Amino acid sequence: MTENELFARYRETGDVAVRNLIVEKYLYIAAIIAKKFVGRGVEYDDLYQVASLALIKGVDRFDERKGLKFSTFITPTITGEIKNYFRDRSRLIHLPRKVSELRTRIEQASEELTHELGRKPSAAEIADRLSVTEEEVLMSAEAGGVVSLDRPSGEEDLSFYEVIPDDSDVFERLETHEELSAALKELSDAERTVVDYRFRQELSQADTARKLGVSQMYVSRMERRILQKLRERLKKSMAE
Amino acid sequence: MKDVFELNFPLLNEMMTTVRLAVGGVCAMKGMDLDASEDCKVCVTESLLLLKHRGYLNAHVRFYEDGGLRVRISGEGEGKAENTSEDEISLALLNALLSNLETEEEDGKLSAFTFACGEQA
Numbered sequence: 475m476t477e478n479e480l481f482a483r484y485r486e487t488g489d490v491a492v493r494n495l496i497v498e499k500y501l502y503i504a505a506i507i508a509k510k511f512v513g514r515g516v517e518y519d520d521l522y523q524v525a526s527l528a529l530i531k532g533v534d535r536f537d538e539r540k541g542l543k544f545s546t547f548i549t550p551t552i553t554g555e556i557k558n559y560f561r562d563r564s565r566l567i568h569l570p571r572k573v574s575e576l577r578t579r580i581e582q583a584s585e586e587l588t589h590e591l592g593r594k595p596s597a598a599e600i601a602d603r604l605s606v607t608e609e610e611v612l613m614s615a616e617a618g619g620v621v622s623l624d625r626p627s628g629e630e631d632l633s634f635y636e637v638i639p640d641d642s643d644v645f646e647r648l649e650t651h652e653e654l655s656a657a658l659k660e661l662s663d664a665e666r667t668v669v670d671y672r673f674r675q676e677l678s679q680a681d682t683a684r685k686l687g688v689s690q691m692y693v694s695r696m697e698r699r700i701l702q703k704l705r706e707r708l709k710k711s712m713a714e
Numbered sequence: 715m716k717d718v719f720e721l722n723f724p725l726l727n728e729m730m731t732t733v734r735l736a737v738g739g740v741c742a743m744k745g746m747d748l749d750a751s752e753d754c755k756v757c758v759t760e761s762l763l764l765l766k767h768r769g770y771l772n773a774h775v776r777f778y779e780d781g782g783l784r785v786r787i788s789g790e791g792e793g794k795a796e797n798t799s800e801d802e803i804s805l806a807l808l809n810a811l812l813s814n815l816e817t818e819e820e821d822g823k824l825s826a827f828t829f830a831c832g833e834q835a
Contacts, residue, residue, distance in 0.1 A: 506803055510760075514752050545799075549806030560749060 481538040490702070496533050497526075497698075503545055504529045507552045514560060519678040519690075521556060526698075528555035576614045579604055657707040665700050672697060719777040725766040725789070730759055733775065744783045746832045753811050754831035758785060760804045761827040765789035767796045768823050782833065788818070788826035795823075 475483070480499075484492040504525035512518050532551040536544055583603045587595035601608040658666060671682040672693075679697070683690040719740055723729050734755045741751035762773055770789025777785050808815050808827070818826040 503803060506800060507807065510756050510807065511752075514749070543802070545802050546806050549803050550810035553807060553810040 477544055478538045481533075481536060481544070484533070485537070493530075493533055494702075497530055500529060500533075500544065500548065501526065503548055504552060507549065507556065511556050511560075516560070516563070517678055519680055521559075522694075523679075524555055524559045525552045526694075528552040531555075573614050576604075576606065576610065580611055580614055653708055653711050654704070656711070657704050660707060661700060661703065665696065665703075668693060668696050669700060721773075721775040723773060725762060725770055725773050730762065733762065734759060737775075740777050740783070741831065744832060746783075750832045754783075754785070757808055757811055757829060757831070758787060760808055761787040764801055764804050764824060764827070767798055767801055768825075769793040769795035770825075780830075783831045784828065785831060786826060786828040 480492065480496055483489070484496060505522060508518060508521035508525040511521050528551050529548060532548045535551075536547055538544070580600055583600050584595055587599055587603060591599075595603075597611045598608050601611045604611070658669065661669065667686070668682060671677045671685060672679070677685070679690050679693045683693045686693070721733065721736060723733070737755045737758050738751055741754050746754070758775065762775075765773060765787065766789075768789065769792060771791030771793045772789070774788050774790060775785065776787075777783060808829075812829045814830050816828040817824055818828075
């Protein structure tokens with residue numbers, strides 16, 4: 475079947491199997507473009523993931539009757555999604571330069587003093603060594619640390635996750651959570667393991683593959699299948 | 715940067731890293747942010763690959779000032795052209811990253827690319 479015939483068939487039938495066929499056929503474009511953006515602080519696996527999702531969305535939007543080749547149409551779509559991904563990441567909170575520089579100096583001084591004193595230095599000793607106040611040392615140490623969302627927030631028995639405000643409606647989120655839990659129960663044990671590695675432990679596809687003793691491609695395919703299943707299940711339950 | 719910065723080199727894959735480093739240096743000198751600099755590197759390397767696939771043996775890259783940083787990349791010498799399906803993606807990628815891509819042809823084949831990097835891209 476030619477490119478146009480495939481797209482025409484998908485447009486007419488909406489058959490997911492046809493769409494999957496198209497996506498598999500053009501997945502190489504996602505791989506090529508993802509590779510071009512490696513080296514900007516994001517792992518290839520993640521870029522490939524973003525590119526693949528853009529490809530799936532692009533397949534839905536492509537109209538072969540307009541006379542454009544799919545590769546010409548999809549390249550800017552994928553590139554745009556990757557650029558948006560970088561833009562969103564750069565909106566994360568960054569430490570002021572002064573604080574991050576002080577953190578580096580604190581780490582160095584701490585190492586030196588540990589060596590000299592034969593024990594870990596106190597904040598006062600580090601402050602003294604760097605000619606800064608003890609408060610500055612303590613604040614810098616606190617500022618850059620990664621904090622678990624499960625850590626107690628200090629408000630009653632609630633974790634940070636529970637007290638950080640969320641834009642989305644809490645009831646809507648609860649409902650989605652329930653639907654998702656139900657949908658996850660319908661997956662096989664192997665599929666649930668992949669979900670656990672990829673989305674709870676946030677391992678890359680390559681690390682997940684290593685843990686399972688399979689290829690990264692296998693994980694990638696399985697992940698696509700799982701997401702498809704979950705999407706369909708959620709769509710169905712929303713329609714009910 | 716008032717002056718022109720130029721590179722002449724054989725179009726070999728092993729040259730690409732050096733070229734990327736040089737492009738990064740020029741972008742840094744112009745005070746571009748990392749993202750714009752990375753985009754410029756991608757555009758220069760994609761242009762070079764397109765020229766290489768068209769059989770050019772050497773490349774000439776010229777950075778100059780014209781309301782911002784501009785780059786002209788041209789191919790020189792006659793060699794064997796390669797047929798690759800990736801060229802279409804490279805061209806589409808250049809068009810996606812740049813709003814001002816100008817191409818030149820020689821005897822019906824692409825021979826030079828000119829574009830602005832940074833905010834003007």
